Amino acid sequence: MSTPFSPARMSVCLVAVPEMATGVMNGLYEVLTYVGSGWEMLTGWPPGPRRFVPRIVAKDRTAFANVVGLPITPDHAFDEVKRTDIVIVGDLAVGRNEDTRGRWPEAAAWLKEQHKQGALICSVCTGSLMLAEAGLLDGEEATCHWAAVDQIRAQYPSVRLRPERVIVAAGADHRVVTSGASASWTDLALYLVARFCGEEEARRSAKLFLFGDRSGGQLPFAARVRPPQHDDAAVAAAQSWIGDHYAEPNPVAGMTEVSGLATRTFKRRFEAATGYAPLDYVQSLRIEEAKQILETGDMPLEDVGPEVGYTEPAAFRRLFKRTTGITPQQYRQRFRQVGVG
Numbered sequence: 001m002s003t004p005f006s007p008a009r010m011s012v013c014l015v016a017v018p019e020m021a022t023g024v025m026n027g028l029y030e031v032l033t034y035v036g037s038g039w040e041m042l043t044g045w046p047p048g049p050r051r052f053v054p055r056i057v058a059k060d061r062t063a064f065a066n067v068v069g070l071p072i073t074p075d076h077a078f079d080e081v082k083r084t085d086i087v088i089v090g091d092l093a094v095g096r097n098e099d100t101r102g103r104w105p106e107a108a109a110w111l112k113e114q115h116k117q118g119a120l121i122c123s124v125c126t127g128s129l130m131l132a133e134a135g136l137l138d139g140e141e142a143t144c145h146w147a148a149v150d151q152i153r154a155q156y157p158s159v160r161l162r163p164e165r166v167i168v169a170a171g172a173d174h175r176v177v178t179s180g181a182s183a184s185w186t187d188l189a190l191y192l193v194a195r196f197c198g199e200e201e202a203r204r205s206a207k208l209f210l211f212g213d214r215s216g217g218q219l220p221f222a223a224r225v226r227p228p229q230h231d232d233a234a235v236a237a238a239q240s241w242i243g244d245h246y247a248e249p250n251p252v253a254g255m256t257e258v259s260g261l262a263t264r265t266f267k268r269r270f271e272a273a274t275g276y277a278p279l280d281y282v283q284s285l286r287i288e289e290a291k292q293i294l295e296t297g298d299m300p301l302e303d304v305g306p307e308v309g310y311t312e313p314a315a316f317r318r319l320f321k322r323t324t325g326i327t328p329q330q331y332r333q334r335f336r337q338v339g340v341g
Contacts, residue, residue: 009050010051010052010196011086012028012052012054013086013088013114014028014055014056014057015087015090015130016056016058017059017107018065020067021090021091021093021182022066022072025090028124028185028189029054029056032052032054032189033054034208035193036048036050037050038205038208039208042208043226044226045223049197049198051197057076058074058077059107062074068093078106078107079110081114085119086122086192087115087120088124089131090124090182090185091124091182093126096148099155100130102133104130104133107130107134108135111136115134118175119175120174120176122178122188123179125144125145125179126144127178128152129148129152132155132159137158137170138156139158140159140171141160142160142162142170143164143165143179144178144180145180146163149161149163166179166184167184177191179191186211186212187211189205190206190211190338190339191339194340195339200296202338202339203335206335206338207222207223216325217325219324220325220334223288224285224287232272234259234261235274236273237260238256238259238278241254241255242254242281242282243285246282246289246308247286247308247309251309255282266278286310287308290304290328293308294328294336295336305317
């Protein structure tokens with residue numbers, strides 16, 4: 001991902017035509033809107049970068065129904081959008097024997113103009129047909145829904161199809177990005193988040209929306225929710241101390257000493273203030289730190305437990321799996337490269 005992160009808000013135009021299925025379009029609209037702010041809303045932790053401003057664009061602003069009768073209300077007409085940063089064409093309800101050459105002339109012309117001005121052009125599923133019709137895939141690698149492969153090869157033979165791929169980034173500076181069948185819109189969303197907001201924000205988005213492998217249930221996606229604010233100074237001092245000393249032996253004893261309270265009093269007040277028993281609080285910190293190590297580093301798996309305070313590797317693995325539903329190795333495999341095309 002060579003494209004540098006953008007410091008500014010980025011306009012995203014979602015192309016709408018009568019053949020458009022609304023599920024992908026609406027899903028992309030919602031997810032991109034909540035990038036950054038959604039993490040704070042649901043976990044209480046500080047938000048990430050808010051970069052995307054999605055809008056629906058069409059031939060004109062007139063509301064219309066798509067092929068299954070669902071309403072689409074465009075925000076802008078093509079000729080009103082002179083310059084945008086990202087364009088996404090969602091899945092199109094086009095039969096495998098339909099000839100799409102000469103179709104969507106207004107949309108194709110607008111796509112070509114936006115690409116000429118430097119916009120990133122993306123497609124999901126059969127949306128690749130519109131990109132091919134606009135000439136943006138000529139001589140380039142691309143992917144699409146597996147059922148549209150023969151159709152694209154017959155009508156747009158210059159496209160170098162890679163149907164085995166879920167995401168294909170092609171062209172100068174990877175300014176044309178195609179994705180596979182309709183469910184791959186989630187992969188495209190994470191790709192865009194990682195490319196323009198960073199991989200950490202892509203991981204947050206994957207966890208918020210449960211994007212990816214859900215065979216282990218929801219636990220692998222769950223994050224530590226920020227404890228409630230309180231005015232107990234002794235407990236706050238203990239929390240501050242443990243934030244830097246969670247890996248030390250006997251951490252609850254250390255917290256109690258810092259608080260200046262008797263052991264039983266400290267445990268009672270700590271749980272009342274934070275909602276956690278002291279040991280549970282320490283374990284939540286340790287597991288969250290272990291997740292960060294697994295997501296972002298190359299530390300050998302056998303060293304992760306000791307790094308966060310567990311000297312017995314088997315005990316760490318058991319606690320990690322009980323907390324997340326999967327092993328440390330499985331967690332690393334799942335979240336290490338979220339959003340990478």
